Amino acid sequence: MKILVTGGAGYIGSHTCVELLERGYEITVVDDLSNSNKKAIERVKQITGKDFTFHEVNICDKAKLDEAFEVEKPDAVIHFAGLKAVGESVEKPVEYYDNNIGGTLNLIRSMREHGVFNIIFSSSATVYGDPAEIPISENCPKGMCTNPYGWTKWMIEQILTDTAKADERWKVILLRYFNPIGAHESGLIGEDPKGIPNNLVPYIAQVAVGRREALGVFGNDYDTPDGTCIRDYIHVCDLARGHVLALDHINKMTGSDVFNLGSGRGYSVMEVFHAFEKACGKTLKFEYKPRRAGDIPVCYCDPAKAKKVLGFETQFDINRMCADSWNWQSKNPYGYNECEQ
Ligand code: NAD
Numbered sequence: 001m002k003i004l005v006t007g008g009a010g011y012i013g014s015h016t017c018v019e020l021l022e023r024g025y026e027i028t029v030v031d032d033l034s035n036s037n038k039k040a041i042e043r044v045k046q047i048t049g050k051d052f053t054f055h056e057v058n059i060c061d062k063a064k065l066d067e068a069f070e071v072e073k074p075d076a077v078i079h080f081a082g083l084k085a086v087g088e089s090v091e092k093p094v095e096y097y098d099n100n101i102g103g104t105l106n107l108i109r110s111m112r113e114h115g116v117f118n119i120i121f122s123s124s125a126t127v128y129g130d131p132a133e134i135p136i137s138e139n140c141p142k143g144m145c146t147n148p149y150g151w152t153k154w155m156i157e158q159i160l161t162d163t164a165k166a167d168e169r170w171k172v173i174l175l176r177y178f179n180p181i182g183a184h185e186s187g188l189i190g191e192d193p194k195g196i197p198n199n200l201v202p203y204i205a206q207v208a209v210g211r212r213e214a215l216g217v218f219g220n221d222y223d224t225p226d227g228t229c230i231r232d233y234i235h236v237c238d239l240a241r242g243h244v245l246a247l248d249h250i251n252k253m254t255g256s257d258v259f260n261l262g263s264g265r266g267y268s269v270m271e272v273f274h275a276f277e278k279a280c281g282k283t284l285k286f287e288y289k290p291r292r293a294g295d296i297p298v299c300y301c302d303p304a305k306a307k308k309v310l311g312f313e314t315q316f317d318i319n320r321m322c323a324d325s326w327n328w329q330s331k332n333p334y335g336y337n338e339c340e341q
Pocket residue numbers: 006007008009010011012013030031032033034035036037057058059060079080081082083084099103122123124125177178179180
C-alpha cells in the first residue's frame with residue numbers, strides 16, 4: 001500500500017513517515033516546507049535506510065498537487081499539512097482559513113479525480129472547546145473554539161464527514177491529538193519551532209539548552225492540585241504508531257470514524273517542568289505569569305475507543321517523553337539549523 005503524506009516534513013509527519021516505512025508501507029511526501037526543513041526528509045531516510053519521493057508542493061496549488069497524484073498513484077492519504085500557530089491564526093484568520101480549509105478542499109478534489117478515497121486527518125482536542133466532560137470521550141460534543149486555528153480543525157472534520165456521507169467510496173478517519181511531545185530515540189528528528197515556541201515542552205527544551213532564560217508558567221491559580229493547567233501529553237512516536245493502526249483499520253471500515261489519541265493521563269505544567277529537569281539533569285528557571293487567554297484548566301482524554309477499535313495504547317511515559325525531547329534538543333540546539341535564525 002502506498003501512502004501520500006501531506007505535511008510529511010513536519011514534526012508529527014516526519015515521525016509518522018518513519019513508522020510507516022518501518023511497517024513496510026511505501027510513502028511519498030508532499031510538503032511546501034513553509035514550517036519545516038528538507039533535512040527532516042533526509043533524516044527519515046537515514047533512520048529507516050529507505051528511499052521515497054518528495055514533492056515540494058503547496059496543497060493549495062491544485063495543478064501541482066494533481067501532478068503528484070498522477071505520478072505517485074497512492075492508495076491513501078495521511079493529511080498533516082496545515083498551519084498550526086494559535087496566536088498567529090488570530091492575527092491572520094484569512095491565511096489560516098485559506099491554507100487549512102482551501103488546501104483540504106483542493107486535496108479532496110484531487111483525491112476524487114484520481115480515485116483515492118481513503119484519508120486520515122490530523123485533528124485536535126481543541127475541537128472540544130471547553131469540554132463538557134473530563135475525561136473527554138469521542139461522544140463529548142464538539143465545542144466553541146477560541147481561535148481560527150481551532151475552527152479550521154472543527155470545519156475540516158465536518159467537511160470530511162459530509163464527504164463520506166455523500167459518497168460511500170470515501171473512508172475517513174479523524175484523529176484528535178492531545179499534546180504531542182518527545183522525539184525519535186535517535187535524536188535525528190524532532191520538533192523545531194520557528195521563532196519563540198508557543199508550546200510548553202519546546203519552550204522548556206530551549207531554556208534547558210540555553211536559548212531562553214526562564215519558562216513563563218501561564219497561571220498558578222487554576223483549580224488543580226498545584227494550580228497549573230493539566231494536559232494529556234503523548235509521545236510523538238506513540239502518536240505516529242496510532243496513524244499506522246488507523247491505516248490498518250481504514251480497510252475494514254465504511255464511512256467516517258473519529259478517535260482520540262492521548263494517554264488518558266494528565267500532567268500539570270509544573271509536573272512536566274520537573275520531569276524535564278530530571279531528564280536534562282539541570283535545575284531550570286521559571287516564573288509565574290498571568291493566565292494565557294483561551295487556556296482551559298484540565299484536558300485529558302478517555303482513550304478507551306482507540307484501544308478497543310484500533311488496539312492503540314501508549315507505551316511511553318512522561319519521563320521518557322522528556323528524555324527524548326532533551327536528546328533531540330541537546331544534539332540539535334538550533335533544530336535543523338546551525339545557529340539562531
Ligand atoms: P508542523 O508545522 O511541524 O507540520 C505541518 C507541515 O505541513 C509542515 O511541514 C508545513 O511545512 C506543511 N504545510 C503547511 N501548509 C502547507 C501547504 N499549504 N502545503 C503543503 N505543506 C504545508 O506541525 P505538526 O506539529 O507536525 O502538526 C501536523 C498536523 O497535526 C497539523 O495539521 C496540526 O494542526 C495537527 N496537530 C498538531 C498538534 C501539535 O501539538 N503539534 C496538535 C493537534 C493537531
